[in-house]
Amino acid sequence: MRNLLEIEGLSREQIERFLARAESLASITGSEKKKLPTLSGRTVVNLFLEASTRTSTSFDLAAKRLSADIISVRSDGSSVEKGESLKDTVQTLTAYEPAAIVVRSPHVASAQMVANWTNAAVINAGDGKHEHPTQALLDAYTLRNRLGPLDGLNVWIVGDILHSRVARSNILAFQQLGADVTVCGPPTLVPREFAELGCEVRYSLAGSEHADVIYVLRLQRERMTQGHLPSMGEYISQYQINARRLGANQLLMHPGPVNRGVELADDVVDAPNSLITQQVQAGVVVRMAVFYELLSTGNVDDGEQMKVATVELTR
Amino acid sequence: MSSGPPTPIRPLAEMPLPPTPAPQLLYQRGGSDAQLLIRGARLFDPALELDETTDVLVVDGVISAIGTDIKAPDDCEVVDGSGKTLFPAFVDPHVHLRTPGFTYKEDLESGTRAAAAGGFCQVIAMANTNPPVDSVAVLQALQRQAAEDAHIPVAFGATVTRGMRGAELSDMHALAKAGAAVFTDDGVPIADAGVLRRALRYQAVAGLVLALHEEDHTLSAGGSMHEGVVSARLGIGGIPSISESAIIARDALIAEYEGQPIHMQHLSARESVQAVREAKLRGAPVTCEASPHHLALTDAAVGDGSDACFKMNPPLRTEDDRQALIEGLCDGTIDFIATDHAPHAGYEKDEPFEDAPFGVIGLETAFSVIYTDLVLTGDLELALAVDRMICGGEIFGLPRPRIAEGEPANLCLVDLDATWVVGEAGWQSKSSNSCFQGRTLSAVVLMTIAGGQVAYRARSFAIQEVE
Numbered sequence: 001m002r003n004l005l006e007i008e009g010l011s012r013e014q015i016e017r018f019l020a021r022a023e024s025l026a027s028i029t030g031s032e033k034k035k036l037p038t039l040s041g042r043t044v045v046n047l048f049l050e051a052s053t054r055t056s057t058s059f060d061l062a063a064k065r066l067s068a069d070i071i072s073v074r075s076d077g078s079s080v081e082k083g084e085s086l087k088d089t090v091q092t093l094t095a096y097e098p099a100a101i102v103v104r105s106p107h108v109a110s111a112q113m114v115a116n117w118t119n120a121a122v123i124n125a126g127d128g129k130h131e132h133p134t135q136a137l138l139d140a141y142t143l144r145n146r147l148g149p150l151d152g153l154n155v156w157i158v159g160d161i162l163h164s165r166v167a168r169s170n171i172l173a174f175q176q177l178g179a180d181v182t183v184c185g186p187p188t189l190v191p192r193e194f195a196e197l198g199c200e201v202r203y204s205l206a207g208s209e210h211a212d213v214i215y216v217l218r219l220q221r222e223r224m225t226q227g228h229l230p231s232m233g234e235y236i237s238q239y240q241i242n243a244r245r246l247g248a249n250q251l252l253m254h255p256g257p258v259n260r261g262v263e264l265a266d267d268v269v270d271a272p273n274s275l276i277t278q279q280v281q282a283g284v285v286v287r288m289a290v291f292y293e294l295l296s297t298g299n300v301d302d303g304e305q306m307k308v309a310t311v312e313l314t315r
Numbered sequence: 316m317s318s319g320p321p322t323p324i325r326p327l328a329e330m331p332l333p334p335t336p337a338p339q340l341l342y343q344r345g346g347s348d349a350q351l352l353i354r355g356a357r358l359f360d361p362a363l364e365l366d367e368t369t370d371v372l373v374v375d376g377v378i379s380a381i382g383t384d385i386k387a388p389d390d391c392e393v394v395d396g397s398g399k400t401l402f403p404a405f406v407d408p409h410v411h412l413r414t415p416g417f418t419y420k421e422d423l424e425s426g427t428r429a430a431a432a433g434g435f436c437q438v439i440a441m442a443n444t445n446p447p448v449d450s451v452a453v454l455q456a457l458q459r460q461a462a463e464d465a466h467i468p469v470a471f472g473a474t475v476t477r478g479m480r481g482a483e484l485s486d487m488h489a490l491a492k493a494g495a496a497v498f499t500d501d502g503v504p505i506a507d508a509g510v511l512r513r514a515l516r517y518q519a520v521a522g523l524v525l526a527l528h529e530e531d532h533t534l535s536a537g538g539s540m541h542e543g544v545v546s547a548r549l550g551i552g553g554i555p556s557i558s559e560s561a562i563i564a565r566d567a568l569i570a571e572y573e574g575q576p577i578h579m580q581h582l583s584a585r586e587s588v589q590a591v592r593e594a595k596l597r598g599a600p601v602t603c604e605a606s607p608h609h610l611a612l613t614d615a616a617v618g619d620g621s622d623a624c625f626k627m628n629p630p631l632r633t634e635d636d637r638q639a640l641i642e643g644l645c646d647g648t649i650d651f652i653a654t655d656h657a658p659h660a661g662y663e664k665d666e667p668f669e670d671a672p673f674g675v676i677g678l679e680t681a682f683s684v685i686y687t688d689l690v691l692t693g694d695l696e697l698a699l700a701v702d703r704m705i706c707g708g709e710i711f712g713l714p715r716p717r718i719a720e721g722e723p724a725n726l727c728l729v730d731l732d733a734t735w736v737v738g739e740a741g742w743q744s745k746s747s748n749s750c751f752q753g754r755t756l757s758a759v760v761l762m763t764i765a766g767g768q769v770a771y772r773a774r775s776f777a778i779q780e781v782e
Contacts, residue, residue, distance in 0.1 A: 168548070
């Protein structure tokens with residue numbers, strides 16, 4: 001596999017390979033966060049054309065823990081502000097012969113376009129409302145760590161499904177791993193076509209009490225001004241996940257950033273059954289796994305590579 | 316002084332107007348008239364029920380004889396048409412030649428060259444230029460330029476509203492007198508029903524058809540492709556079918572109420588075809604068109620969304636919509652095929668899908684796409700397909716091309732069995748934003764005679780010895 005552009009088209013085996021690699025890296029680097037020499041001497045470009053805290057810092061750290069040289073390019077402060085096209089930006093950065101380009105963009109299929117213009121491995125860090133594959137992988141990883149295999153799990157994804165790349169990637173990933181997915185939100189924000197993607201479509205939280213996992217999406221305040229929703233109050237009263245709606249046996253997830261008081265009540269964000277912090281922590285090791293799987297040149301059997309790495313660390 | 320009964324005063328409206336010459340609609344560069352003998356081609360003209368393999372002699376740009384054993388006069392080029400088909404050349408009443416203002420995408424010379432390469436002998440250029448064609452000055456400048464540059468006869472549309480702002484009417488009477496062929500704000504809809512109604516009433520003094528881009532922006536806003544399963548999966552904003560069909564239903568009722576003809580451009584949805592069908596059954600004065608790309612492709616062609624050459628307005632819709640367009644073409648609901656040829660520069664279409672401009676070129680591939688994807692598949696009869704490629708100019712007052720003695724030569728010679736790879740040999744158009752790039756298609760246009768002049772010959776189609 002040369003690029004990671006989307007969850008769509010990934011087999012269960014391929015997804016599980018990423019998760020297994022993440023586990024192995026987690027145990028190698030341990031709590032001391034040891035560095036691995038996997039990408040030593042190689043360059044990783046982080047091209048972020050859309051605001052991000054979690055994803056960009058997470059990819060940054062992941063590349064550093066693998067000893068890569070990093071170039072970070074954001075829209076503000078770069079020639080993208082001068083109107084330089086995506087194509088020209090990529091062709092400029094390609095001159096540095098990066099091993100990998102991580103791309104986040106407000107436009108669908110940007111990562112695919114970048115992949116068409118470069119030989120570097122391309123990782124989609126979020127392309128418009130289309131997909132956010134590494135988010136889905138870290139969410140699956142987090143859930144698996146907590147509950148074991150996802151088969152038969154009842155997962156509800158709640159919120160603005162229409163505008164969510166996290167929803168699109170996570171529906172595919174959770175289903176591939178054997179879970180049953182229900183999407184739930186206001187009718188104006190949940191396209192009916194999602195039923196054809198194999199998930200249940202609901203317009204009210206009734207029934208969510210049977211879910212094992214409630215995955216909540218951020219609601220942008222602009223959705224009110226754009227006319228999708230009458231008011232914040234209407235959304236909160238029908239869809240906000242709060243301590244009353246979240247059972248003690250249900251797990252809460254959220255990709256962040258959280259709009260406290262909107263999609264999540266303050267009291268549940270930090271509750272013991274919230275996995276939000278674990279999701280962020282998983283982000284680094286899962287993204288290390290993605291770099292590793294796409295870039296490590298090992299024709300060596302994995303076990304040996306792990307041994308080599310451990311030897312280097314203990315020397 | 317006679318004291319008979321007083322002469323009744325006749326109201327002004329009844330007084331006969333002095334005869335004015337009909338304005339010239341079509342403009343083409345000066346050139347030498349064709350002198351050709353096309354030997355042994357299959358002549359195919361559906362309007363005349365002509366389907367016969369025989370010779371055609373063109374003298375001074377006019378079809379002077381049809382029959383066997385015609386002797387070639389001096390200075391006459393002899394063309395071997397054996398195994399080839401000769402059609403009346405095609406007519407496209409909906410093209411964007413981007414002149415004035417956007418000539419980096421296309422101009423009159425390159426656009427008409429592209430049309431000739433596609434077998435067309437007449438096109439009508441849309442008016443959404445910069446400045447738009449909302450004044451006699453701009454119209455006449457274009458006509459003069461076409462008389463210098465155009466490889467085939469071009470007619471020009473003028474806008475319905477000033478500046479295409481959808482509010483005040485343009486000088487319709489003056490524009491019609493100066494030779495505008497149609498009124499159209501194409502590119503944008505006439506959103507205000509009151510403005511449309513007034514435009515329809517007023518244009519009676521001009522006598523032209525109003526051609527309308529049917530789209531409700533309040534329904535299509537934020538969309539880049541058909542609203543459906545593909546857009547839901549990709550996360551690209553959708554343009555629902557109702558954004559087209561709802562306005563079509565509204566405008567058909569207004570046209571019926573006012574009794575004035577309107578033409579609905581680039582239909583894409585089943586509901587739109589149905590609305591036009593019902594309007595026609597009620598006797599409403601409505602006509603409509605469909606494009607080769609809508610007849611051949613669906614939203615599945617958008618694929619992963621990385622190629623904006625599949626982005627156009629209206630968008631490619633579902634297979635069910637495509638079938639409805641084919642049915643509409645067959646039962647007469649859809650009156651003709653028009654390409655909506657919309658050139659854009661390569662760097663413009665290289666942008667992410669949601670940012671790229673809407674539109675695809677279509678002149679050079681039109682007949683090949685219709686022939687390959689609709690005739691060869693059995694969806695359309697050749698006679699019907701060819702007729703719908705030729706008849707589009709009639710409602711706008713353009714003379715229909717015919718293969719008959721005495722007619723001006725408007726012909727295209729096609730090798731139906733030859734194949735070509737779209738874009739492989741480059742483009743006549745300045746732009747290359749085609750949604751058929753890389754496809755292998757049947758039907759190669761070998762030669763086009765437009766307005767009595769040889770306007771196009773395929774590179775490999777050699778001129779033969781003069782006998």
